Amino acid sequence: MTDVVLPCRNEAAALPDLLARMPAGYRPLVVDNGSTDGSAEVARAYGAEVISVAEPGYGAAVHAGVVAANPADGVVCVMDADGSFDPAQLPRVAAPVLAGTAQLGTGRRRPAVRGAWPLHARIANAVLARRLRRSSGLPVYDIGPIRAVRRDDLLTLELRDRRFGYPLELLIAAGRAGWRVVEVDVDYHPRAAGTRSKVTGTVLGTVRAVRDMSAVLAR
Structure with missing residues (x-):
């Protein structure tokens, strides 16, 4: 079994079809990061385990989900919960890690x-x-929001960013x-109706993400 961490804030409209x-x-772990639309209740109704995280931020949600994932399962996937990715493609991302030919599998979005x-x-x-490739x-x-990695390998990196x-x-x-x-x-699809990306949905959201990522590059 491979755990799938789904960082979630107000994705109630997307969760039924996604789950x-x-x-x-592949077992979904919905990490509720302060939702006010009943996302946690929807996730439980569709059989998903729900983890509540008070600390705001994408990184905080992902980290909590990875920590909560079953160590015995080995590989953990991370995917946005807004319906923009097809869960059926998770095995494609995880395959190199499961086969032992890579430590990290990531998805390159194709609209x-x-x-x-x-x-x-x-x-x-x-x-x-481009800056990442150069450095x-x-x-x-x-810098995609869908990936697969062995849980213990990821935790040894001791990542600090929570945004x-x-x-x-x-x-x-x-x-x-x-x-x-x-x-x-x-494949990268339009988000489920009634949801909006915290990053790409607005120019301000993208600016905030770039700010956070630029701070990481500067460290």
């Missing part, structure tokens, strides 16, 4: 339809990924540790 499409062998990934967010992502040598083109800088800090730490990182293409 219903979780592939066999499934026009407008799925707003231009301002794509440009910011491309700039950050680390990792062949990564997306939007977490994904970038993970990649930097993986590069420094000499990990092999494999990036695979994944």
Whole structure:
């Protein structure tokens, strides 16, 4: 069984379809990060384990989910809970890690339809990924929110960021540790109706994410 950490804040509209499409062998852990729309109740109704985290921030939610994941399962996946990714593609991301050919599997977003990934967010992502390639040598083109890694390996990196800088800090730490990182293409869909991304949904959200990630690069 592979645990799937789903950081969640006000994703009640997306969770039913997302959880219903979780592939066999993948167990959802919904990490509720201050939702006010009943996300936790929806997740439980669809059979998911729910972890509540008071500390705000994407990194705080992911870290809590990773800590709560079953150590015996070995590999843990992380995926946004807003319906933008197809859970059926999780095995594609996890395959290199499960096979032992990589320590970290990540997804490179490929928009499934026009407008799925707003231009301002794509440009910011491309700039950050280019800086990462130059500084680390990792062949990564997306600071993406879908990934797979062995739980114990991830915890040994002792990542500190608890905000939007977490994904970038993970990649930097993986590069420094000499990990092999494999990036695979994944479909990127419009979010479920009634949800809005905390990063790409607004220019301000993207600015905040870039600020957090730039702080990580500066360290």
